Amino acid sequence: xxxxxxxxxxxxxxxxxxxxxxxxxxxxxxxxxxxxxxxxxxxxxxxxxxxxxxxxxxxxxxxxxxxxxxxxxxxxxxxxxxxxxxxxxxxxxxxxxxxxxxxxxxxxxxxxxxxxxxxxxxxxxxxxxxxxxxxxxxxxxxxxxxxxxxxxxxxxxxxxxxxxxxxxxxxxxxxxxxxxxxxxxxxxxxxxxxxxxxxxxxxxxxxxxxxxxxxxxxxxxxxxxxxxxxxxxxxxxxxxxxxxxxxxxxxxxxxxxxxxxxxxxxxxxxxxxxxxxxxxxxxxxxxxxxxxxxxxxxxxxxxxxxxxxxxxxx
Numbered sequence: 567x568x569x570x571x572x573x574x575x576x577x578x579x580x581x582x583x584x585x586x587x588x589x590x591x592x593x594x595x596x597x598x599x600x601x602x603x604x605x606x607x608x609x610x611x612x613x614x615x616x617x618x619x620x621x622x623x624x625x626x627x628x629x630x631x632x633x634x635x636x637x638x639x640x641x642x643x644x645x646x647x648x649x650x651x652x653x654x655x656x657x658x659x660x661x662x663x664x665x666x667x668x669x670x671x672x673x674x675x676x677x678x679x680x681x682x683x684x685x686x687x688x689x690x691x692x693x694x695x696x697x698x699x700x701x702x703x704x705x706x707x708x709x710x711x712x713x714x715x716x717x718x719x720x721x722x723x724x725x726x727x728x729x730x731x732x733x734x735x736x737x738x739x740x741x742x743x744x745x746x747x748x749x750x751x752x753x754x755x756x757x758x759x760x761x762x763x764x765x766x767x768x769x770x771x772x773x774x775x776x777x778x779x780x781x782x783x784x785x786x787x788x789x790x791x792x793x794x795x796x797x798x799x800x801x802x803x804x805x806x807x808x809x810x811x812x813x814x815x816x817x818x819x820x821x822x823x824x825x826x827x828x829x830x831x832x833x834x835x836x837x838x839x840x841x842x843x844x845x846x847x848x849x850x851x852x853x854x855x856x857x858x859x860x861x862x863x864x865x866x867x868x869x870x871x872x873x874x875x876x877x878x879x880x
Contacts, residue, residue, distance in 0.1 A: 573673035651763030672740030696748035696775030710737035
């Protein structure tokens with residue numbers, strides 16, 4: 567099985583941070599967010615990957631990961647020049663896909679457990695299908711793509727249904743498996759239009775394909791807004807180190823300063839008499855003396871004496 571990772575998103579809600587770096591390359595515990603995704607897919611036994619990038623994101627991503635060999639991977643790159651939805655993005659990877667099945671993973675989402683590994687393990691128990699989806703229970707299902715069942719098979723996918731008319735309480739997660747032949751046959755004559763996106767498995771269903779799902783109930787984080795940087799740091803710190811803090815290398819912390827439940831990337835400097843609590847600090851940042859920083863994301867340096875609470879300094 568191969569994998570397609572979707573990393574062409576513009577990150578509009580992450581501005582101005584995403585003006586400097588693609589959101590999936592934002593450093594979390596001193597590694598790009600995307601690197602954790604690639605390693606989780608590798609943990610599922612998949613090492614042949616295609617990363618779908620935009621013209622803007624390609625440079626930073628390709629210059630960091632290259633051909634993937636330093637991570638024990640084989641990486642190819644496909645470019646989505648216009649954003650016309652998920653299925654359109656996947657179509658750009660077609661020339662690199664040779665195996666019968668491929669796993670798709672959104673480039674801005676992670677979970678507390680290795681979701682790709684669990685999905686692949688459950689997929690192997692289900693026999694031949696045309697698509698195998700990750701599902702989760704959700705209260706406000708009207709905000710998502712909701713599945714309609716016929717027994718254990720998925721009959722339809724309703725994107726953002728009218729509130730109160732949802733066909734189930736099961737919504738889709740951005741990690742799923744597609745049968746190569748079935749998917750590309752289903753989209754062969756589709757003319758993709760920006761703003762009229764349908765979920766990839768929807769095309770397979772329209773072509774009378776067999777679609778099944780697996781229920782996932784763990785915690786997850788989507789890197790959508792700046793404060794999700796803090797949420798992602800917390801999720802990964804708990805997952806990797808079983809704690810709620812991270813201090814990188816070459817960190818300078820001044821006298822009488824307190825750093826609590828925070829995530830400080832390498833080469834940052836924190837002045838004297840500072841309080842840093844439940845916050846994220848980008849590497850290379852400098853926090854001036856006497857600063858109080860609570861529940862915040864610090865992407866730029868902070869002048870002495872500043873009080874920052876629930877803010878993003880970028």
